[in-house]
Amino acid sequence: MTVGNPARNPVVWGWDQIRSVVQGMEAASHRSAAGGTPAMRIRRIDAADLRAALAEGWDDFRADPTHYLFLCALYPALGLVLARAASGLQAQPLLFPLIAGFALLGPFAAVGLYELSRRREAGQEVAWWHAFEVFGSPALGGILKLGFALAGLFVLWLVAAEGIYLLTLGPAAPASAGALLSLVFTTRAGWVLLVVGNAVGFLFAAVALLVGVVSFPMMVDRHVGVEVAMQTSLQAVRANKRAMAGWGLIVAVGLVLGSAPFLLGLAVVIPVLGHATWHLYRRVVTFPLG
Numbered sequence: 001m002t003v004g005n006p007a008r009n010p011v012v013w014g015w016d017q018i019r020s021v022v023q024g025m026e027a028a029s030h031r032s033a034a035g036g037t038p039a040m041r042i043r044r045i046d047a048a049d050l051r052a053a054l055a056e057g058w059d060d061f062r063a064d065p066t067h068y069l070f071l072c073a074l075y076p077a078l079g080l081v082l083a084r085a086a087s088g089l090q091a092q093p094l095l096f097p098l099i100a101g102f103a104l105l106g107p108f109a110a111v112g113l114y115e116l117s118r119r120r121e122a123g124q125e126v127a128w129w130h131a132f133e134v135f136g137s138p139a140l141g142g143i144l145k146l147g148f149a150l151a152g153l154f155v156l157w158l159v160a161a162e163g164i165y166l167l168t169l170g171p172a173a174p175a176s177a178g179a180l181l182s183l184v185f186t187t188r189a190g191w192v193l194l195v196v197g198n199a200v201g202f203l204f205a206a207v208a209l210l211v212g213v214v215s216f217p218m219m220v221d222r223h224v225g226v227e228v229a230m231q232t233s234l235q236a237v238r239a240n241k242r243a244m245a246g247w248g249l250i251v252a253v254g255l256v257l258g259s260a261p262f263l264l265g266l267a268v269v270i271p272v273l274g275h276a277t278w279h280l281y282r283r284v285v286t287f288p289l290g
Contacts, residue, residue, distance in 0.1 A: 057276025
């Protein structure tokens with residue numbers, strides 16, 4: 001899988017990243033058939049497992065929340081910077097897609113939290129700086145490759161969101177955020193924008209969930225290659241379609257709630273969801289000796 005050069009056309013670059021993910025899954029499928037996948041079992045989970053993963057994620061957060069707040073203060077700060085930039089550049093229509101795009105990058109952004117949960121589960125010392133030990137992981141190359149793929153997905157989402165806006169509300173920039181909200185909620189074109197935009201956004205989020213819900217925790221845990229990790233994630237989602245759909249809904253609702261007020265709630269929501277994702281992975285994928 002090649003990372004590519006984001007300095008070129010962002011649409012082409014983003015598509016290359018998604019194509020690399022698909023090719024990686026196909027390669028992993030062949031490797032799995034040849035016995036290249038480590039011995040493991042994909043469990044079937046239900047709503048009780050989702051609740052348990054959330055509870056365990058909350059316990060990890062409560063164990064030392066100052067560390068996690070320190071790590072995750074970047075996210076609401078970044079959101080506020082994006083909001084300011086969108087306002088200053090008369091790009092208010094892209095503000096919501098920018099914030100919603102956090103969900104696409106979340107599985108990659110939370111790798112440090114997976115490491116903290118792994119250490120706590122193993123009974124090891126846990127401090128905020130241990131989150132950065134993933135940079136010394138043998139699987140770092142795969143983590144970065146898949147992270148770039150999600151970045152490509154994020155770029156494609158922004159391009160799609162802008163295209164939907166232009167096709168529905170036109171190229172004229174609204175005079176203010178209030179004017180934008182009025183257009184969106186009081187006009188037929190605005191309702192079309194909401195319906196189509198959310199439907200397309202759902203598809204992007206589904207791809208991110210399919211690719212990343214198990215891949216990143218597994219690479220942190222087992223140091224497997226990106227192809228094996230992606231194939232395992234695909235198998236986990238196939239075996240637990242309803243539960244994984246429920247998990248995606250939990251993440252979406254959590255991010256919406258965490259975005260108010262002023263995105264500050266993300267400093268709690270993101271680490272809790274990150275830790276919970278680790279525990280979800282541990283419930284879905286089991287190893288004979290692990």
